Amino acid sequence: MIGFLRFVGILNAAVWFGGAIFFTFATAPAVFSDEMRALLEAKNYPYFSGAIAQIMISRYFKMQLICGMIALLHLLAERLYLGKTPEGRSLWLLTGLLTTVLVGGFWLQPKLKELHTIRYKATTSPEVRDAARSSFQTWHGVSMTLNLIMIAGLGFYLWRVANPPESTRFLIPGQFRG
DSSP states (O other), rough: HHHHHHHHHHHHHHHHHHHHHHHIIIIHHTTTTTHHHHHHHHHHHHHHHHHHHHHHHHHHHHHHHHHHHHHHHHHHHHHHHOOOOOHHHHHHHHHHHHHHHIIIIIIIIHHHHHHHHHHTTSSHHHHHHHHHHHHHHHHHHHHHHHHHHHHHHHHHHHHHHHHHOOOSSSSOOOSSSO
């Protein structure tokens, strides 16, 4: 059973980390590439590339949320099966990752989507449009920073899951004092 739990934990962490790497360094840049600009044509490109990115970010968030929930269930299953409390650093790391996912998906993503809509709405005044563009750029920078922090955290989380601390299951620490 422990082998299966380890496999599930490592597989989930690898999918979560790999998905974040792929989205950040392959998928998202493709939406704003010259090929996409040529496909959508210059007049449609700014709005539709952003709209396509919003759809992809929504799917990315769902993938992260699913992986985060599996990681939490994995931690709980290990606790129940092994009968030990999770190591503090691993629990705090997972809590931080899940919090970041929730903030990004339920607060930051809707805010960026709303600002994107305001930027390109035909009835929006130029002043409001400029304010929305400026605000969008700021929040997009925050989003990208959180995503990079998330990738670093996921890399560390994958390493922690793949290399668990040595167990003192059969030896009580301090039992043999010279």
